[in-house]
Amino acid sequence: MQQSVVLLHDWLTGFRGGERVLESFCDLYPQAPLYTLLHSPGTTSQKIENRPITTSFLNRVPGASKHYRKYLPLFPAAAASLKIAENCKVVLSSSHCVIKGVIKPKGSVHISYIHSPMRYLYDQFDSYFGSHAPLYQQFGARAFRNYLTKWDIQSNDNVDFMIANSSFVQERIKRIYKRDSVVIHPFVDLKDIQDVRSSQTGKEEFYLMVTAFAPNKRVDIAIEAFNDLKTPLKIIGSGQQEAELKRMAKANIQFLGNLSRADVINHMQKARAFIFPGIEDFGITPLESLACGTPVIAYKAGGVLETLTEDTGIFFKEPNPQSLKDAIKRFEQITFHSENLHQQAQKFSKEQFTTKISSFITSVSS
Structure with a gap:
């Protein structure tokens, strides 16, 4: 045939x-x-x-x-x-x-x-x-x-x-x-996320990254920023730069390795915000974060300019730790509404x- x-x-x-x-x-x-x-x-x-x-x-x-x-x-x-x-x-x-x-x-x-x-x-x-x-x-x-x-x-x-x-x-x-x-x-696979999400999950104090440890992901920017802020950051993922990045990180930064899909979604729900410091051609994980009810702090370049808005997160303009730290401080003064986050994710079903x-x-x- x-x-x-x-x-x-x-x-x-x-x-x-x-x-x-x-x-x-x-x-x-x-x-x-x-x-x-x-x-x-x-x-x-x-x-x-x-x-x-x-x-x-x-x-x-x-x-x-x-x-x-x-x-x-x-x-x-x-x-x-x-x-x-x-x-x-x-x-x-x-x-x-x-x-x-x-x-x-x-x-x-x-x-x-x-x-x-x-x-x-x-x-x-x-x-x-x-x-x-x-x-x-x-x-x-x-x-x-x-x-x-x-x-x-x-x-x-x-x-x-x-x-x-x-x-x-x-x-x-x-x-x-x-x-x-x-x-x-x-x-963004909304059904996949909805099947796993818990309606009972509340926000915790940590920020989150889900990423491969590759040079273009700029995990180093996030580590340097959070080293200075002393704010909890959890990082899910693995890759070629793992040993180097772990050496950079202070005690407030936790490396979780590769987790199950359900565990990733659970962490996205609980995080205060999702950190996205690299330049991506599109970027699925920021949309997954929105679908989980979590706003995004992203570097203002690449595909995120087509998916994120001022109602769904904060942009930082320079690819360096200080610019990211300034964005985190601005973020902490703003309230984001889950309805706006979910509506934006729905546009990419x-x-x-x-x-x-x-x-x-x-x-x-x-």
């Missing part, structure tokens, strides 16, 4: 915002096979993993699923090695790296949902490969940067239509790729997202 849709995703090694978008694609096309560079079984949802999954040669490299960033120069070859076997009508990719470069079958339409052009090659190269990075990463990144950016841009010839996850990303697609795109924002995606795919592939 002919397959009408094939799905592509860069790698399956965790379950974050990009994987939630992929999961929604799996809901729309439950029979669609999936192609990816790497798959670590059990790290994503059953909806994603209950289908045929084809991986590249990188999946056979010992330890690659945990240390895949070290293999960045091999990513283009890994994407090129994936050959779509199905005679499909639509290729739908969820891409923030190289997966959009998988060659589409003859006669098919490739629609790529772009979470971001490769941020570590373009705008945030120094954040990832600056003087703080190990020397081998600094030299390796500089040695391969031209090759990778050239391949990345050329791979767009394989894409018929691009969808940007925000106006912020749309601008970057236009500037870097010289391509037009349409904007369809990702979603999963139902709206899937309706827009489905309509767009139908319109360009009919």
Whole structure:
């Protein structure tokens, strides 16, 4: 039987915002096979993993699923090695790296949902490969940067239509790729949160972050600010900078590691505010915080400018600890109303997202 849709995703090694978008694609096309560079079984949802999954040669490299960033120069070859076997009508990719470069079958339409052009090659190269990075990463990144950016841009010839996850990303697609795109924002899974939320949970004195410990997340800004304020901060997550960040933190800052979805939602409900100091292409967690009835204190840049308002949080204008501290002090003088927070989150529901995606795919592939 002919397959009408094939799905592509860069790698399956965790379950974050990009994987939630992929999961929604799996809901729309439950029979669609999936192609990816790497798959670590059990790290994503059953909806994603209950289908045929084809991986590249990188999946056979010992330890690659945990240390895949070290293999960045091999990513283009890994994407090129994936050959779509199905005679499909639509290729739908969820891409923030190289997966959009998988060659589409003859006669098919490739629609790529772009979470971001490769941020570590373009705008945030120094954040990832600056003087703080190990020397081998600094030299390796500089040695391969031209090759990778050239391949990345050329791979767009394989894409018929691009969808940007925000106006912020749309601008970057236009500037870097010289391509037009349409904007369809990702979603916050309101049902998921409502199923877990407790109506009895009251606010406590701590502030909260839920994040990967990567350079672009700017967890260091939050730690320095809260070190000075001596106010309780809880941080949920893990990542490459974990040891370094823990060394920076004083006793008022608590690292909770990776928690269950229910525990994350419970902490979001109890927190005074959600701290978001990085530049994100969109940013799902601030919307999840609003859905839990918790306002957000965010750096005024990137995708949050499309999701947050003065009724739902506080912005700080400079990417430094002092600017964040000033914002926290302003926040403590303001009352936020839960009704405004919930209404803002409702604007980014999963139902709206899937309706827009489905309509767009139908319109360009009919």
